[in-house]
Amino acid sequence: MSRIISVTLNVGLTGLVHLLCCWLPLVVVLFNGASIAWLAEYRAPLMVLQLSVLAWSFYDLYLRSSHVASLFEKRVFWTAVALTVVLNIIPHRYFQAEDSRLAQAQFERIRSTRVAQFELQKPPKSVEKLSTTLQSVEGVVPSQIKLNDEVVSVRYYLGKTSEQTILAALRQQGYEVTTID
Structure with a gap:
């Protein structure tokens, strides 16, 4: 046995x-x-x-x-x-x-990132300056910055930055913004 x-x-x-x-x-x-x-x-x-x-x-x-x-x-x-x-x-x-690798990379990117949304109190004088400010924050995905109707959506890497860091960078440049929950 x-x-x-x-x-x-x-x-x-x-x-x-x-x-x-x-x-x-x-x-x-x-x-x-x-x-x-x-x-x-x-x-x-x-x-x-x-x-x-x-x-x-x-x-x-x-x-x-x-x-x-x-x-x-x-x-x-x-x-x-x-x-x-x-x-x-x-x-x-x-x-x-190859397309499976690209799909896997996309899946990993989405899994390791978050989206933060900010409401602008006043419209920005320059969209390019706003975009440059956001791109200067380490961890922000440059191709994932969207501005529509005074709402800014930003995709960022969770381990590299945070919503509060992005908010502080925007306020430091003179933008009047609040986070949207």
Whole structure:
């Protein structure tokens, strides 16, 4: 009975973790799955889990004296190790089509940015000066500055700046603005 459990864990669990860690993200990339790209966030914890399972399998196959491993078990183990190494060395973006890479980059850009909206109390004397002021703030996406009906919309990178920093820069240049919630 313990041999069946050992073989199941060595082959089944290693295969399952290998599937989740290496093959699932690869399949997502190959099929341009930008909508399920969130799976890539779990790649590191799955790799740690996979290495733990492989370490346990190695212990079970070679270091546990009460277990005599069959040739089949050893071949499956070393095949899983080889696939793990190969699939973790090759970056998944290598398999992506160009338009999939662009979609992924767009998805990442949108995910890491926020939009701030400001209401101007007076119309700006120069739209170019307003645009230049906003572009001078580090973290503002220059192509994503829009002005309509005395409302300024600005897309910015969340880690580089904040809505309050942009508001302070506008007020420092003499614009009378308030944030729109």
